[in-house]
Amino acid sequence: MGQSVHNVALQEVVLAQPRGFCAGVDRAIEIVERALVRYGAPIYVRHEIVHNTFVVADLKAKGAIFIEDLADVPAGATLVFSAHGVSQAVRQEAAERGFQIFDATCPLVTKVHVEVAKLRREGYEFIMIGHKGHPEVEGTMGQLDDGIYLVEDVEDVERVQVRQPERLAVVTQTTLSVDDASAILAAVKARFPLVREPKKQDICYATQNRQDAVKLLTAEVDVLIVVGSPTSSNSNRLREVAERRELAAYMVDNASELQPEWFEGRQRVGLTAGASAPELLVQQVIERLRELGATSVRTMPGVEETIEFPLPLGLGDKSMAAAAASRS
Structure with a gap:
């Protein structure tokens, strides 16, 4: 050759x-695999569980069906939300349709969702730094009906119109370039000096x-x-x-x-x-x-990552461990 x-x-x-x-991806894949073992194929997954062609093809071969529209999922089916997270509208529709739901949203994305909900109750609006159309951005922005504005670059920061600059918080897509995000955040802080930042940066x-x-x-x-x-x-x-x-x-x-x-x-x-x-x-x-x-x-020498995230209730018990251990 x-x-x-x-x-x-x-x-x-x-x-x-x-x-x-990473730990969030490991957990998401394991949720789908354990659901397949426990409930049998097919297991429906909203959006690609993670953005990797090989992983998605492997899970399809095991009986996962990837969908974008919940109308494509039959009543009574088991549904998994992808690692990127979903909007409140998707959650509500899934609950109304009566699916058995397992949430594979990365816990670090969930942390952003929780922060958005908490600060909204305190009267804040939000600027979100992220890429338009990315499912994580759609999920985070979809936590609210309004009052959350997406900026993709420094130019967007100059253009964005918020209603109350004195009650403004900033959140970030977790998978951005650290350097890009810090430049955009600096622009946000220059234009909105009172903006509230997360205690720990959102980039994972x-x-x-x-x-x-x-x-x-x-x-x-x-x-x-x-x-x-x-x-x-x-x-x-x-x-x-x-x-x-x-x-x-x-x-x-x-x-x-x-x-x-x-x-x-x-x-x-x-x-x-x-x-x-x-x-x-x-x-x-x-x-x-x-x-x-x-x-x-x-x-190269580098950071050894040891973080692990717990599985959702109903999938994390010991009786499933053997099935997970046999993962290909």
């Missing part, structure tokens, strides 16, 4: 640490850690590969972090998308994965890079 490749100086693969699955620990790891990696490598699906916000941000440091960076869904010419004249390739990308895909990319000439693999 590698024989036809000429002029490739590829020698070393350097792995980012941490990379790949896993997003921050993966971006920090890429920043360290860029100093050591000649090109970066990010394993992640095109719809994955946090994976796209990893590629952008490298590009801002003027490092060539490419995002691939799997090893088959690697192009030999990316590595011509480049000795060291950095490798990371978005929070919804399984380690299996990373290992397959490493194998392909070996075929293209890489002779060694090392992992």
Whole structure:
């Protein structure tokens, strides 16, 4: 396979640490798998459980059916909300339709929803920093009927019209670029000096850690590969972090998308994965890079993530542990 490749100086693969699955993604996938074991197929999931092509295909093969419209779910079915969270309108409709519901919303997204509800009761309006159309943004903005305004960049901050600048709070999509978000937040604070910030920033620990790891990696490598699906916000941000440091960076869904010419004249390739990308895909990319000439693999020192989130009631008991242990 590698024989036809000429002029490739590829020698070393350097792995980012941490990379790949975060606790929220692990929990979301496990909720679907445990629901399939306990209640049998099909289990309906509103929106892709996480934004990864491989994960979604694997769960489909096991009996999960992914839908966007609750009208596509038969009465009495079991429904899982994706890790990105849902609006109050979706929650209400699901309850009215009588589904058995398991909520796989990442607890860090739920924290943002709880904060929005609490501050609204205290009379606040909100500016949300995020990407229009992303399901997490739709879910968070959908916690309220009005009084929450989306800004995607500094220009949006200049244009946004709020009713009461003295009672204004800011919340953030959890998977943004840390650098982008801080620039937009600075603009919000400059325009609305009384704005209330969250006690702890909304960008999640896993997003921050993966971006920090890429920043360290860029100093050591000649090109970066990010394993992640095109719809994955946090994976796209990893590629952008490298590009801002003027490092060539490419995002691939799997090893088959690697192009030999990316590595011509480049000795060291950095490798990371978005929070919804399984380690299996990373290992397959490493194998392909070996075929293209890489002779060694090392992992950068980095943060060891130990956080785990509990499963919802009804799925987290010990009798299900054996089924989860056999996860492929």
